[in-house]
Amino acid sequence: MVMPGERGANGSSNFCPIYCIVPPHMLKEIARRGSARQQAWAWQTLTLSEQMRGQRQALSVIAAMGTTATGTKRRTVYDAGNGSTLPGRLVRGEGDPKSKDVGVNEAYDGAGATYDLYFKVYGRNSIDERGMRLDSTVHYGRKYDNAFWNGQQMVYGDGDGELFNRFTIAIDVIGHELTHGVTEYEAGMEYHDQPGALNESFSDVFGSLVKQYKRRQTAKGADWLIGKGLLAPGVKGKALRSMKEPGTAYDDDVLGKDPQPGHMKDYVKVHDDNGGVHINSGIPNRAFYETAIRLGGNAWTKAGEIWYVTLRDKLRPTSSFSDAARWIVAVAKDLYGAGSLEQRAVREGWAAVGIRV
Amino acid sequence: MKVQFARTGGVAGIRLTVTLDTETLPPAEADRLRRLVAAARLFDQPASRPSPAPETDRFQYQVTVEDGSRIKKVEMDESSVPGTFRPLLDYLIDSARTGRKIKRS
Numbered sequence: 001m002v003m004p005g006e007r008g009a010n011g012s013s014n015f016c017p018i019y020c021i022v023p024p025h026m027l028k029e030i031a032r033r034g035s036a037r038q039q040a041w042a043w044q045t046l047t048l049s050e051q052m053r054g055q056r057q058a059l060s061v062i063a064a065m066g067t068t069a070t071g072t073k074r075r076t077v078y079d080a081g082n083g084s085t086l087p088g089r090l091v092r093g094e095g096d097p098k099s100k101d102v103g104v105n106e107a108y109d110g111a112g113a114t115y116d117l118y119f120k121v122y123g124r125n126s127i128d129e130r131g132m133r134l135d136s137t138v139h140y141g142r143k144y145d146n147a148f149w150n151g152q153q154m155v156y157g158d159g160d161g162e163l164f165n166r167f168t169i170a171i172d173v174i175g176h177e178l179t180h181g182v183t184e185y186e187a188g189m190e191y192h193d194q195p196g197a198l199n200e201s202f203s204d205v206f207g208s209l210v211k212q213y214k215r216r217q218t219a220k221g222a223d224w225l226i227g228k229g230l231l232a233p234g235v236k237g238k239a240l241r242s243m244k245e246p247g248t249a250y251d252d253d254v255l256g257k258d259p260q261p262g263h264m265k266d267y268v269k270v271h272d273d274n275g276g277v278h279i280n281s282g283i284p285n286r287a288f289y290e291t292a293i294r295l296g297g298n299a300w301t302k303a304g305e306i307w308y309v310t311l312r313d314k315l316r317p318t319s320s321f322s323d324a325a326r327w328i329v330a331v332a333k334d335l336y337g338a339g340s341l342e343q344r345a346v347r348e349g350w351a352a353v354g355i356r357v
Numbered sequence: 358m359k360v361q362f363a364r365t366g367g368v369a370g371i372r373l374t375v376t377l378d379t380e381t382l383p384p385a386e387a388d389r390l391r392r393l394v395a396a397a398r399l400f401d402q403p404a405s406r407p408s409p410a411p412e413t414d415r416f417q418y419q420v421t422v423e424d425g426s427r428i429k430k431v432e433m434d435e436s437s438v439p440g441t442f443r444p445l446l447d448y449l450i451d452s453a454r455t456g457r458k459i460k461r462s
Contacts, residue, residue, distance in 0.1 A: 146367040148414035150436075160454060164369070173368060180413040191411045199413070227369065240369045254456050255371050272363070274411055278370025 039093075070125050074133045075111050077104045080140040080155075087137045087153060103168045107136035107156060110174030110210075117175070117206070117213045118182070121300050122308050127181035134178065138168060147173055149180040163232055163254060170227045173240075175210030176203040187315035194320045196277035201284035202311055208243060209300045219292040219299040225249065243289045246282030262286045264321070264354035283353045284321060291349030295342060302342055306332050322357075325350040329357045358391060361421040362449040366435075368414040375453035393445040394422055402442075405432040412436050418446060 030038050073094060079101070080088035092099050092108055099105055111134040118124040126132040135153035144157025147167035154177045156167040167173055180203050183189060189199040204226050212222045226249075227240035237250020237258070246260035260282030261267055267283065270276040288307060292299035306328055314327040329346050336342035347357055364373040379387035399422055415435040422429050438446065 146369070146414065146416065148368065148412060150412055163454060167368070176368065177414065191413055203413075230369075240371075254373075254454065259370075259372075272365035272372060273370060273417060274366065278366065278368075 035093075070131065071119055072131060073112055073115050074126075074131065075108055075115075076133060076135045077107050078135065078137045079104070080137050082139050082142050082158070084141055086140075086150070086155065087135060088140075101138070103138040103156065103158070103166050106166075106168035106171075107138050107154070107174065110168065110171045111136060111154070111178065113171060113214045114175045114178045114206075114210050117210050117300065121213065121304065124182070124308075127178060128185050132181075136168075138166075147177055149177045149184075151184065154178065159230075159232070161232060163235055165230055165232055167230065170230045171214060172204075172207035172211045172226050172228075173230065174207070176207035176226070179203040179206040182206070183311065186312050187319065188317045189315060189319060190317050191274055191277060193275035193277070194280070195318050196274050197280035198284055198315070198319060198321065198324055200277045200281035201288070202307070204241065204243060204281060204285050205288050205304070205307055209304050212298065213300050216298075218297060219289075219295070219303070222299065224289055241278075241282065241285070243282075243285040246286055260285075262353065283355075284324065287325070287349045287353045287355070289349075290352040291346050294345035294348055302336075303346075306335060306342070306346060309335065322355055325355045325357045358387075358394065359423040360390060360394065360449070361419075362453060363419040364416050364450060364453065365419075366415060366417045373450070373453040375449060377449075377452060389448070393448050394424075397442045397445040399431065399442075399445070400424075400427065400429050402429070402431045402439075404430060406434065406437045420445070420449065 075092075075094045076087075076090060077092040077099075078086075078088035079091045080086065091101070092104050099108075115126060115134060118126070126134065137153060137155045139158055140155045141157050143160040145160050145164040145167075147154065147156045149155075154174070159165045159167060180199070183199055183202055189195040189202075191199055207226060208222070208224065211217075212219075224244035225239035225242055228238060230240060231237045231250065235250065235255065236252040237255065239249045241258070241260060242249045246262035247258050249258040249260070251257045259268065259279050261280065262282050263286075264283060268276045268279045270279065273279060288299075288303060291306075292303040295302045310324065310328050310331045314331060315324060319327070328350070329343060332340070332343040332346040350357055358379045359376065360378075361376045362374060365371075377390055379390055382390065399420065411434055417432065417434055418438070419430065419432045421431075433442075
């Protein structure tokens with residue numbers, strides 16, 4: 001898509017793709033000055049182009065057109081009406097009153113809580129550090145027992161009611177999904193095998209920190225469970241995962257037993273799940289727990305800071321668990337000094353899962 | 358006809374499986390399964406549809422069908438499921454959820 005002001009292939013300016021009736025220059029103005037609803041629609045139209053999807057450079061030009069003051073949230077919630085077309089019908093914009101639909105409010109509040117952790121604790125202005133809109137779609141699919149980040153927005157299913165409740169019910173799942181967005185803009189660990197399991201782990205770590213921060217919990221007082229409340233009554237389990245004791249979250253006739261390992265000696269080599277990214281994440285998850293519990297206090301301050309700086313500045317798309325451990329120990333040294341108790345705690349946290357640095 | 362199904366991945370990371378056999382299903386169900394496999398054009402599908410960059414927390418599906426001497430296994434990511442495959446997938450997911458098992462005679 002040719003940007004407003006540029007010349008199109010046939011020499012015309014302000015070329016508008018075939019689906020677009022409102023020209024880009026007008027959309028740009030609406031995106032800047034319209035009401036929350038109008039802005040959301042204008043953004044949606046501007047960014048839905050197949051050609052622009054994934055083109056960060058083009059998107060950042062548009063983002064610059066509509067920047068808001070740092071620290072401002074821009075949340076939009078859509079309803080897919082149990083279909084699979086995204087984003088769906090706009091139902092709540094930033095600053096709009098509460099909806100009658102509890103899932104809409106959970107998506108809205110959870111995105112806000114995630115924004116707050118990243119901004120207030122780590123100084124990060126949304127997913128892309130430039131105040132990116134936080135878009136969520138609820139009621140995706142029929143009995144859809146999942147939630148995901150599709151590269152641009154969060155998507156939540158209602159669950160099937162027998163195994164799973166609605167996926168917005170767990171604030172750490174919301175934080176988990178949004179963190180995939182952060183990771184995409186930062187280290188971008190590839191979604192398979194050890195890099196993928198690290199990607200998953202960072203989502204669980206910051207998802208859990210969103211919950212702990214919201215509740216002002218200490219590392220000792222937190223439950224370290226991911227997705228508590230998501231499993232329907234009648235399912236033998238308490239959560240999707242346990243960061244404290246991987247492998248103990250559930251043991252059920254239909255779901256099976258929680259397969260997560262908590263130590264490198266139990267690493268699962270499997271073809272499923274892109275090489276077990278949701279399985280082997282148990283190992284770095286536990287390393288975070290072990291570090292946080294040794295440091296004491298609130299897990300988001302020291303442990304979270306070390307992990308965040310590592311994700312932002314050090315990790316690579318193909319980083320392995322031992323790469324991550326080495327970087328995390330190096331960051332602890334940068335932030336707290338060589339031989340500091342913080343660096344020691346991080347070393348011990350990783351040693352506990354069988355990775356010595 | 359025997360159909361083995363596995364769904365893995367998703368944010369919950371749970372492996373959901375079911376194996377169905379037309380020999381042991383009630384006749385109406387057996388019929389339905391055959392029709393769904395035919396509608397999915399399963400034997401014409403590529404063995405796998407790898408995603409260039411798998412979307413985070415999406416499901417992966419594996420379907421293996423044995424029909425007489427023919428065996429076919431297909432794997433795909435949720436983000437690249439062809440429309441014709443959807444009804445078969447939905448049926449298999451429902452069957453897995455209700456815990457239907459292969460009956461041994």
